[in-house]
Amino acid sequence: MTATVTRPTGTATDVAAPHEPAPAPHDPHPSHHDEMTHAEILRAMTGLMAALFTALISSTIVSTALPTIIGALHGTQRQYTWVITASLLATTVTTPIWGKLADLFSKKVLVQASIVVFVVGSIAAGLSESVPFLIACRVVQGIGMGGLTALAQAIMGAIVAPRQRGRYSGYLGAVMAVSTVSGPLLGGVIVDHLGWRWTFYVCVPLAVIALFVLQAQLHLPTVKRAVSIDYWGAVLITVTASLPLLWVTFAGTDFDWVSGQSALYLGATLLGAVLFVLVENRAAEPLVPLHVLRNRTAALVILASVAVGISLFGAATFLGQYFQLALGKTPTTAGLLTIPLMAGSMISSIGAGQIITRTGRWKIFLVLGGLLMAGGLFALGTVDHATPVWHTQVYMGLMGLGMGALTQNLVLAVQNTVDVRDIGASSASVAFFRSLGGAIGVSALGAVLATRVQDNVVTGLSALGPQAAAAAQQGGGTGTLDLADMPAPVRAIVRAAYGDATGRIFLIAAIVAVVAFVAVLFIKEVPLRTTVSQEASSPAAVEQAVAGAAGGTAPAVAQAAIPPEAPEVDEPALSPREAEALAVSEERRTGRPSARRDTPVVIEYDARTAGSSPARRDAVAAGRHRYPRRRD
Template identity: 55%
Template sequence: MTHRQIMEALSGLLLGLFVAILSSTVVSNALPRIVSDLHGSQSTYTWVVTATLLATTVSTPIWGKLADLTSKKLLIQLSLGVYIVGSALAGLSQNSGMLIACRVVQGLGAGGLTALAQVILATMIPPRERGKYNGYLGAVMAVGTIGGPLLGGVIVDTSWLGWRWCFYVGVPFAALALVVLQRTLKLPVIRRTVKVDYLGAVLVSAAVSLLLVWVSLAGDSFAWGSWQTAVMVLGALALAALFVRAELRAAEPIIPMHLFRNRTVSLSVVASLAVGTAMFGATVFLSQYFQISRGKSPTMSGLMSLPMIIGLTACSTVVGRLISASGRWKRYLVAGGVLLTVGFALMSTVRADTSLVLLAGYMFLVGCGLGMTMQNLVLAVQNTVPMSELGAASSVVAFFRTLGGTIGVCALGAVLAAHVKTYTAEGLAGIGVTPAGGDGSLPDVRTLPAPLAHVIEGAYGHATGGVFLIAAPIALAALIAILFVKETPLRTGARPQEPAPAQESVPARG
């Protein structure tokens, strides 16, 4: 395929990926307003994000495995359809429970878009050239990340639209992606008997869900060292053990366990888990910080996150081209891990009165670190596995990155809520006010008296810095895992040498 043919084939794919990113980012600056209007709490704020990430996490390996068994084009069109349904229903939500449920449906569609974009790209392009095109994926992710918060902020700040349009706005993009994919994406279909590992899907979903419910409730509904904690943690571990056993026996496991005998896969999974935990867990609360601690509008909150996105866009695109030119990738992964760790460490100093110029510099470092690590961890794994397991291997990395993000949002959200409560009580005591029991909903500082607003702003600012303080050592763990990855020069062929598959390959346009 020529570059032009590849870009034509990628056009609908990139548009679909943009839709997936948009679904996550368009609500980020609108969430404080949405949760407030639906009378939700800090826990609601966390779970509106976590629900999507959880659904994306558990569905990613399923989409990836199906990509190895059936038509990739059909699957990505199906995932777009699921996303459209979830988005339309989310815009109709009347309470926080309904919104969270609809976000689950959105996440199922986004999981397919995220996993299949990497798989289809790897199907068409050999590893040596893939770095450049991974740069395009990174750029689209950055555009979605930039445009989403800005678009969401404008929608919320426009009185005749309202926050419900944050969910409706992705529907026409998804519909357009369906049309473009139908016209431009032509892939050969390998006819294989589809044996979906339903038991594995149920077990991994139950294990992850139970773990996240524990993380979100511990410290609030019950103590971290209580019997409820013991039951939930042991239950999650037991379900995880059953999942591993089921995968070892399954004819077509969702996550083939033998992949973890590959050193590059295992270490990349550890690094992706840590990167996801730090990235999602820390950055998702930036909009809340800007709106509550700094008193900015949703639109301004989106603009103030631009330094991070600029860093991600620039490094993803430039580094992708450098990797394609040289065939070497580890040096950029190491540099990205260093920048990510340093950036989060600096952001741990954030308070309500931190210089916005300094904060912009810190966010730029974090963005550069993310741009150098996220896509290239997937590339490193794809370079070491046969084509027959490309979907499963790619989705394993995406699965653990999203799992880390889900755990990070949930755990760091619980930490943030606990710290806000503590710092608010201390601040109120300092001005001679006795804390009153509230409903736990997010405060609207615009409606509070100045002394009380100052206390709330300081509490959220200090608590946000604490979240980044936890994210820094997690990013360091990713760096340590990257250091032990053995670099293998990128292949110039489409696949490594491997035995011919037993299944009959039928070239078909699909």
């Protein structure tokens, strides 16, 4: 097999192309010639998807079971909120830590460790005899969930090129969407038939299966380099993320929203954020690389991720309770009524991923996703206790379509702008801010919901007499409302109060979703890379590959482009169609106008012998497209 290089004299030089590329010694990061095949990726993704599904579904599976859990453990309204918020908060503050560790240590070992942590937390939660112990177990679960959330994205970014990542991102997005919205359904079935403790036990077998599948199918190179963990950054990011969640939990109950205590919480949050930025600027291995956040695409993606987190977790948490408390449905029926949200998310996530892989266009799905999500939430903002169920389901379907198109493609957008060395931290940063948005959403929307329900109940019961109004005030303070034991007139007032208040929180979430829509409008669409490594698709990498082919150290490539400024290379005769194809391919790869429309220079492979050779396959893996062959 030979590669023909056109020189200034017009003579051809034959260069032997070895069958195996020569990797750089001691390369700590997998290069393009180490990329996994489609079958290998699917096998590894099976374990990742199983682990991610298990972790994410545990965030929402308790939402349907929570009234039963709090009643059985004699909990209060404040504890009710923190059973969900505790796991979200732990996930939020540990996600960037796991992501940074993924850039320093073996991703395979880390993802297995996170599964073990999650399993331990799940078993302990199922054995809980008090709400405080349950909250502590949910924190342990959240730590494991943070690892799975960050490492699933980081591992995919390390084994799949951005251009092909849309396909696999669609699969992960579908898992995230299905697990998030199917949690209430599964939780309702389990509570009705097995009891609330099994909402925690059911996650354990699937997590163990995922552990063994990953051990057998996931093969990644071990990263060995100097380790410098940003401990101060970890402490500051934990405190800074926790303070606003504590504020929205206690404000309005223990103290006023506008008060000295509120100012203290917000001031401490601002101070923590400033100190965190200062520490990260000085850290040798920062927890959140600020150069990634300075990237315009990354900044806009993070802003959109916060808004998506508020909307996504808020919907999954409060829709099931709306169906139970406002409409009087059973836990199982309430879970079944969330199917339109689940179906819409799954369809749009998988469909968008497949289309992106074929076309390379991804921004349109961010824009459409933001529009559909905001529109669906505005529609849900109109619901009350008398809204027909099918109306609510249509609105949920619209919201699901938007969420599915947004969630994974936001990660894809930011991963396409950073190199493989920063994929772990950048992916974790996006996941961190999405989880932070979810934690804030559950806490803030839950506080608004509780306040509105209490006010509506007091107003409604005032018509029944002073004693009923006093009883309602006391019930709102404890946060416990046992509808089954209430007289029919009182029960009707409470259901109406809850249904009317739920529409208000979706209206607030819709306003936040508009922020996500505006953010994605300003994201610049950059052509997706065709390699895992950013350098492999750069003009410098192409020039290096050409030099290697001339020196006999790299395989011949199918019409690999030489930079136009190389003075020693002459122009071969190309047909207009070949020149145009070459220019278009380069423009898609680099995102810049091609100068080759004026000076198209190529290296050719022997079309009669190199059609399916290892050399050509290596060239394609390196990010150099299969350009049209020259006609003899």
